Amino acid sequence: MLLELKEVTIPTLDQKCVIINEVSFGIKEGSIHAIIGPNGSGKSTLAYAIMGLGNYKVLHGKILFDGFDITNLSITERAKLGITLAWQEPARIDGLSVYRYITLGLKDTTKMREKVVEALNIVNLEPEKYINRKIDESLSGGERKRVELAAAIAMEPRLIILDEPDSGLDFIVLEDFMNIFEKIKRLNMTILLITHREDIGMVADYGTLLWRGDHIITDVFPKVMLRYCAKAGLKEFCKRTLFKDGAICFDDEYIDRIFREEGVS
Amino acid sequence: MKNIDYPTEILQSLEDYKIDFREFLPGHGKGAKLLLNFNKISGIEQVDGIILKGREIPNGIIADVLIKKGTKVEEPVHLCFGINKETGIQEIFPRIIAEDNTNVKIQAHCSFPNADGLTHKMFGHFYIGKNCEVTYSETHYHGENSGALVAPVSYIYVGENSVFENNFNLTKGTPGKVKILIDIYALDNSVVRSNVKAYGKNSKDSIRIRDSVFLEGENARSVIKLKAAAKDGGEVLMYGITEGNAPHCNGHVECSEIVLGRGSICRARPFIRATDPTSSVSHEASLGRFPQKWLDELMAKGLSEEEATNILIEAMLQEEEKF
Numbered sequence: 016m017l018l019e020l021k022e023v024t025i026p027t028l029d030q031k032c033v034i035i036n037e038v039s040f041g042i043k044e045g046s047i048h049a050i051i052g053p054n055g056s057g058k059s060t061l062a063y064a065i066m067g068l069g070n071y072k073v074l075h076g077k078i079l080f081d082g083f084d085i086t087n088l089s090i091t092e093r094a095k096l097g098i099t100l101a102w103q104e105p106a107r108i109d110g111l112s113v114y115r116y117i118t119l120g121l122k123d124t125t126k127m128r129e130k131v132v133e134a135l136n137i138v139n140l141e142p143e144k145y146i147n148r149k150i151d152e153s154l155s156g157g158e159r160k161r162v163e164l165a166a167a168i169a170m171e172p173r174l175i176i177l178d179e180p181d182s183g184l185d186f187i188v189l190e191d192f193m194n195i196f197e198k199i200k201r202l203n204m205t206i207l208l209i210t211h212r213e214d215i216g217m218v219a220d221y222g223t224l225l226w227r228g229d230h231i232i233t234d235v236f237p238k239v240m241l242r243y244c245a246k247a248g249l250k251e252f253c254k255r256t257l258f259k260d261g262a263i264c265f266d267d268e269y270i271d272r273i274f275r276e277e278g279v280s
Numbered sequence: 281m282k283n284i285d286y287p288t289e290i291l292q293s294l295e296d297y298k299i300d301f302r303e304f305l306p307g308h309g310k311g312a313k314l315l316l317n318f319n320k321i322s323g324i325e326q327v328d329g330i331i332l333k334g335r336e337i338p339n340g341i342i343a344d345v346l347i348k349k350g351t352k353v354e355e356p357v358h359l360c361f362g363i364n365k366e367t368g369i370q371e372i373f374p375r376i377i378a379e380d381n382t383n384v385k386i387q388a389h390c391s392f393p394n395a396d397g398l399t400h401k402m403f404g405h406f407y408i409g410k411n412c413e414v415t416y417s418e419t420h421y422h423g424e425n426s427g428a429l430v431a432p433v434s435y436i437y438v439g440e441n442s443v444f445e446n447n448f449n450l451t452k453g454t455p456g457k458v459k460i461l462i463d464i465y466a467l468d469n470s471v472v473r474s475n476v477k478a479y480g481k482n483s484k485d486s487i488r489i490r491d492s493v494f495l496e497g498e499n500a501r502s503v504i505k506l507k508a509a510a511k512d513g514g515e516v517l518m519y520g521i522t523e524g525n526a527p528h529c530n531g532h533v534e535c536s537e538i539v540l541g542r543g544s545i546c547r548a549r550p551f552i553r554a555t556d557p558t559s560s561v562s563h564e565a566s567l568g569r570f571p572q573k574w575l576d577e578l579m580a581k582g583l584s585e586e587e588a589t590n591i592l593i594e595a596m597l598q599e600e601e602k603f
Contacts, residue, residue: 066576066580068576069572069576070572089579090576090579090580091579091582091583091584091585094579094580094581094582094583095582099580099581099582100580102573102577105577106571106573106574106577108574108592108595109595109596110594110595110596110597110598111591111595119578119581119582119583119591120581120582120583122582166581170581170582
């Protein structure tokens with residue numbers, strides 16, 4: 016496993032209640048692993064805790080990266096080990112150019128321009144049009160997210176955490192983003208994808224379902240999605256839409272069994 | 281202008297401001313030039329339509345820049361007022377006149393790379409005629425030691441239908457003790473933009489800026505943007521003043537400051553006054569630190585908190601102005 020969480024508990028900042036409750040699962044190197052769950056289930060909290068953000072401290076448990084305990088490391092130290100995060104709504108820092116922003120995380124400062132061009136190409140932004148643009152309001156939400164992804168890719172990390180990359184994007188752009196995730200995977204980078212959308216999650220190899228801070232299941236993604244539907248009581252949606260005539264199908268008997276396990280007839 | 285023996289170390293700091301210092305040297309570029317080393321004029325290069333004259337005085341120079349009526353030039357006029365000594369007093373008296381229908385950019389650089397107890401004073405007058413577009417950009421570098429005592433005072437008159445942009449940038453090196461006073465008088469239908477940026481980096485740095493625009497003509501408009509950062513004991517005090525004294529004039533003052541590290545002080549005081557009931561003047565001011573999320577985003581790229589902060593300061597002070 017590239018990343019392992021062992022009974023990780025994360026409280027609120029005032030430590031009065033628990034957001035993530037003794038969660039354990041692992042992420043295989045080279046995979047796309049989606050964390051799904053409804054709003055408020057603790058997906059983003061978990062992502063920020065893995066990145067090491069100050070307001071998301073692990074109260075109990077351990078986070079291991081390539082077998083190394085990173086629970087008490089700073090964001091910077093984790094980034095240097097090869098973990099990075101592309102934010103849901105990345106900031107617009109007016110005085111920075113796209114070029115400068117992408118080069119900030121480069122480990123090797125030789126051939127910087129080539130690396131920036133390559134990263135922009137991967138996220139389908141034309142380098143000559145974007146390289147000198149400012150990271151300001153003139154970039155659309157989708158463009159800003161692509162620049163954020165390009166900056167993450169240019170770092171050549173081992174693990175990229177993508178925090179709800181689908182938020183605020185139309186379905187045409189969404190399709191493009193899913194292709195980009197596949198390209199990142201081919202670069203031997205592992206993706207931890209935080210999402211609450213089943214369509215974007217379908218690009219994932221594996222998944223983990225969080226429900227009100229609890230870990231429900233970690234498995235191949237379709238099984239995780241099926242369990243999500245069962246917990247949410249979305250049987251018809253599940254049968255008619257999600258797994259209908261797809262490459263990955265469950266027979267009705269199996270679907271009914273999972274729903275029964277969750278108390279849905 | 282013939283080749284001159286001008287200390288390159290005076291010009292070198294232009295690179296920090298991303299300005300090619302060779303543009304200031306003889307034989308490079310097509311712009312008019314005036315180079316001063318302490319109280320000696322090292323060279324003057326003229327171009328058609330622009331007259332540069334300098335008269336040496338015991339501690340400096342009286343410099344006249346005359347842009348003749350109708351002159352429109354792309355290449356900036358380059359002025360460099362430098363001293364490569366550690367101490368001394370330099371006094372500059374620039375008189376800049378842009379006659380009607382002119383279009384010119386002036387790039388001035390005041391550089392004291394070895395300053396350690398040095399004083400630089402400027403007492404400038406700008407007269408901008410009707411229908412002009414004039415940009416005056418001034419960069420400063422006061423070395424890395426203890427900075428200098430620098431006190432520039434500028435009185436600027438902007439004529440009818442003219443656009444004047446003032447850019448003052450003191451963000452590299454150690455500024456020292458700096459007192460800047462800028463008074464701009466805007467006549468009918470004129471537009472004034474004034475951008476001042478300063479960065480106090482340690483307890484040796486004390487920067488006081490008063491940037492004022494007096495909207496004296498009907499429909500005159502102005503924006504003052506003051507940006508500063510103070511860290512590790514540095515002190516920055518900024519006054520942004522706008523008075524609306526004419527019908528339908530419109531002005532805005534914006535002060536933003538970032539304060540970092542123990543002992544640092546930032547004070548921003550926008551001051552607005554309207555004496556005409558049809559005028560409109562507004563202000564906004566912000567003081568504080570960068571949002572934690574911004575720092576986190578940069579730190580997730582492997583930067584330390586200090587490196588991330590420095591990048592954000594650099595970004596704030598380099599931000600291009602949009603109007």
